[in-house]
Amino acid sequence: MKTIKFYTLTILIAVLFTACSESNDDPIVIDENPLAAFNLLSSFEANNHTVEVYSKQNQYTIGYNELFFRIKDNGTDSYISDASLTMTPMMHMEMMSHSCPKSTISNTKEASVYKGFSIFQMPGNATEYWELGLEYSFGGQTYNLAERIEVKAPADGKKRVNVFTGADENRYVLAMMPMKPEVAVNDFSAMLFKMENMMTFPVAEGYTIEIDPRMPGMGNHSSPNNQNLTFDASNNMYKGKLSLTMTGYWKINLKVKDASGALLKGEDVTEENEASSLYFEMEF
Structure with missing residues (x-):
């Protein structure tokens, strides 16, 4: 009986040792570069x-x-x-x-x-x-x-940044944030900076960026349910809604107004004026 117990214990130890050895031999996979997909x-x-x-x-x-x-x-x-x-x-x-x-x-x-x-x-x-x-x-x-x-320049040649002098004689940089446009009412955002000097570009806060999306190749028609961009202090961005009713080339006409509502740059789109001097472009 003791012999049987001894052999049983010996076999159990051998199995455990083998299992541990096999586990230790398994390669440890480490993602050495967390930016490998970039x-x-x-x-x-x-x-x-x-x-x-x-x-x-x-x-x-x-x-x-x-x-x-x-x-x-x-x-x-x-x-x-x-x-x-x-x-x-x-x-x-x-x-x-x-x-x-x-x-x-x-x-x-x-x-x-x-x-x-x-x-x-x-x-x-x-x-x-x-x-x-x-x-x-x-x-x-x-x-x-x-x-x-x-x-x-962007590979698709589309305009995503504007550099302009406002009616207040300040220099501004207005940039569209990356997005994946869809036929829908899209979240739409931009960033606006005021140039203090050649090295300093603080965020311009409290302004309004009015948008008027148009399809120049389709009679310059617009779209419903757009929302102008207003300042979000939590991330220093201007956020609104962009309505895209079909695929194709869109010009997002822009007007920038300061905190008092004074127009700094940009024009209304009319029959006589087909586009604002400030705009973003996209095609999808």
């Missing part, structure tokens, strides 16, 4: 680090760009999860240089991923180009880099 726009080598810039878009483009950043320590081949970052995009023109509206860079749910946005007003060319400056700190040290980037 597009790598830039990879900068500086300060014995690699700074990677990702986006859902496949290029830096005129208008709104949401950007994601990772910093790799080349010495340890590991990504930094406790950094603070700031960015300064600069457009170097033949006669002057200027920046653009941009956000702070914040942490995300992924410890090694940081995000922000930049709104480029114009594309670069052979002699005038954008440079992305980054300052980042961790471990008690601060590092800097500045690298040239290529900013292009």
Whole structure:
């Protein structure tokens, strides 16, 4: 009887050992890059680090760009999860240089991923180009880099940003937020910035952006149930409703009014005036 119990115990231990061994031999799958589904726009080598810039878009483009950043320590081949970052995009023109509206860079749910946005007003060319400056700190040290980037017009050629001087003689940047248009009443949003100087573009608060969507190829007809864009302080955006009654090319005519209701820029669409001087475009 004791012999039977001994053999039973021996077999049980062997089974448990085998199971543990097989479990330990299983590969541990680790997602090394939480941004693998995004597009790598830039990879900068500086300060014995690699700074990677990702986006859902496949290029830096005129208008709104949401950007994601990772910093790799080349010495340890590991990504930094406790950094603070700031960015300064600069457009170097033949006669002057200027920046653009941009956000702070914040942490995300992924410890090694940081995000922000930049709104480029114009594309670069052979002699005038954008440079992305980054300052980042961790471990008690601060590092800097500045690298040239290529900013292009949208692949579809549609207008998603307006730069204009208002009736108050201030300079403004108005950018449409990304959206997937449908034949429906769509949520529609934009961001409006006032240019204080070549480097500073604070959010313009409390204005109204009136919209009048039209289909130029279909008799310039409009659509019902649109709602003008008003300021949402929770995210510094202007939000409204855009009614699209059919697929095709749409021109979203715009008028911008300040907090007192004074018209800064844009015109009514009439039989004599087919479009406002301020507009966004889309085709779907």
